[in-house]
Amino acid sequence: MTANPVDFDASPNNLEPFWMPFTANRQFKKAPRLLVAAKDMHYQSHDGRTILDGTAGLWCVNAGHARKEITEAVAAQLGKLDYAPAFQMGHPGAFQLSNKLTQMMPDFDHVFYCNSGSEAVDSALKIALAYQRAIGQGARTRLIGRERGYHGVGFGGISVGGIVSNRKVFGPLLAGVDHLPHTHDLKRNAFVRGLPEHGAELADQLERIVALHDASTIAAVIVEPVAGSTGVLLPPKGYLQKLRAICDKYGILLIFDEVITGFGRLGASFATEYFGVVPDMITCAKGLTNGVIPMGAVFVRKGIYEAFMNAPENTIELFHGYTYSANPAACAAGLAVLDIYKREGLFERAAELAPYWEAGVHSLKGTKNVIDLRNLGMIGAIELEPREGKPTARAFEAFLGCYEKGVLIRTTGDIIALSPPLIVQKTHIDQIFDTIGKVLKTVN
Ligand code: PXG
Ligand code: PLP
Secondary structure, three states: OOOOOOOHHHOOOOOOOOOOOOOOHHHHHHOOOOEEEEEEOEEEEOOOOEEEEOOHHHHOOOOOEOOHHHHHHHHHHHHHOOOOOOOOOOOHHHHHHHHHHHHHOOOEEEEEEEOOHHHHHHHHHHHHHHHHHHOOOOOOOEEEEEOOOOOOOOHHHHHHOOOHHHHOOOOOOOOOEEEEOOOOOHHHHOOOOOOOOOOHHHHHHHHHHHHHHOHHHEEEEEEOOOEOOOOOEOOOOOHHHHHHHHHHHHOOEEEEEOOOOOOOOOOOOOHHHHHOOOOOEEEEOHHHOOOOOOOEEEEEEOOHHHHOOOOOOOOOOOOOOOOOOOOHHHHHHHHHHHHHHHHOOHHHHHHHHHHHHHHHHHOOOOOOOEEEEEEEOOEEEEEEOOEOOEOOHHHHHHHHHHHHOOEEOEEEOOEEEEOOOOOOOHHHHHHHHHHHHHHHHHOO
């Protein structure tokens, strides 16, 4: 690690002007937590402590921090071609990355680029609407999401999303959206290892929505195969298969939002591979570049792109795109990280470590205030009983306690969510769960 922990010049001298995202700004600025360096599994804080990364940043640093191969590839790209216009122009990296990505995903033959998961979701929803119109189904304008779903923060994403605080102050949102019920059922499924047994029938709620609105008005259903941000809600066995079957029956597109589950998190390339369920589109971001340069993407299944190719050749087929779509440095990062995933077998590694990880998660059974433990692949969740009248306080204290003891965890509501880089060692896994166990004993 290169940063000097007592180098105050490395710290900003005024914390005020930065309006921090998804942060209690006033609380943070009174007692800031700054990260000043990172390598492999660890961060270094401004006060000189080494902190084990139990969350891969925000679920994105799957290959670990400050990987030399990625840094060098990005530096070389910036030295050679820093920026190329994305509209009516191209550069080699964009095509190389698309070839590699589609080789990884045999059912998908085209990739559309943007800069984040939120933009990937917006792009996928727009492609869904435009596709239905292109195949003569222009009355299909409804979009169906799910309660407690997280699809980023664009107006499209919060409309189909189902997290109340992300929606309630932002007005009426997109029209014509409906929601499936979420699948979280502590009564029937608490403390189950891996996928829950109960709840596949919740997919039949899509039949109810179809009966209400008529299939001819519905363009697409979007779900996270495993809901991450809302606190790791796992799909009951058979649930995703049922959703796929109902979408097929009614000509509804199925979109998997794999911003978290993509790139090895479950111990397979993507959740589509892990579950053996093929959606019509996949959104991804985060692990696509190991988080180092913002990039998101939408994979479309064979046939979707072709449906847009009917007009004369000189027409733009999709009136959509971003200044930074397929940005050269992001493509270089993507190519380098795909090499690392492959060379180091990180997706297979995640699958091999998953049983050890599962044992670690469930070792916390019986710990004070723990009302559920969940795991799948290299994802874990510890659900705490909320403190009476003070939801989120207990989990936040646990977060601060773990940070003090040198482990970074993530909390959402009263749920602790864990997702280490896929280079994690067993000793790190032990440290994560030992620390959380010790801290939870001290949190009232
Ligand atoms: N879809 C899903 C499924 C996500 O998890 C997004 C879309 C939006 O991606 P961007 O790149 O626009 O943030 C996400 C992002 C957390 C946490 O702590 C989760 C996300 C982002 C930040 C924090 O759970 N997920
Ligand atoms: N706003 C203005 C005024 C713009 O000119 C542009 C892009 O040209 C945008 C927003 C969109 O920016 P981006 O392409 O980075 O999403």
